[in-house]
Amino acid sequence: MPAFKFKYQTFLSRMREGKGLYICLMQIVGLLGLIILFLWLSLRPKSPSYSILLISLEQPSNSNENGTIVYNLEIQNSNKDSSIYYDDTILRFLYGQDGDEDEVGETTMGSFHQGTSSTREQSGAVNARHRTFKPLIKAISNATAELKVALMTRYRYKTWGIKSKFHGLHLIGILPIDSDGKLSRKKKKYPLSHYSKKLGRSKIRH
Missing domain, CATH: 2.60.40.10 (Immunoglobulins)
Incomplete structure (x- = not known):
């Protein structure tokens, strides 16, 4: 039982780490998307x-x-x-x-x-x-x-x-x-x- 409990806690810890990494990646992707959008808007030509x-x-x-x-x-x-x-x-x-x-x-x-x-x-x-x-x-x-x-x-x-x-x-x-x-x-x-x-x-x- 103690060994099972240890493995379960390790699994939960890795899940949290994986979830945290996923959230971090999503935040980076979102930030890059905003930067690209702002650059596109600033460089978009105006009509004559x-x-x-x-x-x-x-x-x-x-x-x-x-x-x-x-x-x-x-x-x-x-x-x-x-x-x-x-x-x-x-x-x-x-x-x-x-x-x-x-x-x-x-x-x-x-x-x-x-x-x-x-x-x-x-x-x-x-x-x-x-x-x-x-x-x-x-x-x-x-x-x-x-x-x-x-x-x-x-x-x-x-x-x-x-x-x-x-x-x-x-x-x-x-x-x-x-x-x-x-x-x-x-x-x-x-x-x-x-x-x-x-x-x-x-x-x-x-």
Whole structure:
């Protein structure tokens, strides 16, 4: 009996030691997991941001010709460790009531690479469609015009020499246009944001 009791106590002691070792290993694994999570969150690249700096609606001298939309777009990469490779970018201008907008004009910006912690300005002119440009100009004369802009592209990051998979981006914004046909100067710039119900359901083709 004494020998059995001794063996039983030894068994219990080893069980406790094994359990303590298991708990210790689990704590180490949990700590390593937290460290990896914090590192991933700190190194995870931020999406590029887009803002409209300028819009100017140019009316043609001949009423039968198309008008022109002149724009200036700011693209910002705030990542210190990741540059960004952009695919072609589609920029569309829309006018109309929520859920029933018509396309005024469209342009495509070619692919490009943007370095870390940098800002790029992209300017251009878009031929406006006569059918939708005319009611827009009429609304501007009454100082009631709001032009919508929709942007679609895809991009991937390059971090420490490694390129990520492609990420899709679909942004939209509302641009108040003053009676002179130019973007309101109430703000220095008008950031584009992800789709929301506030901005309405625009007719945007994917």
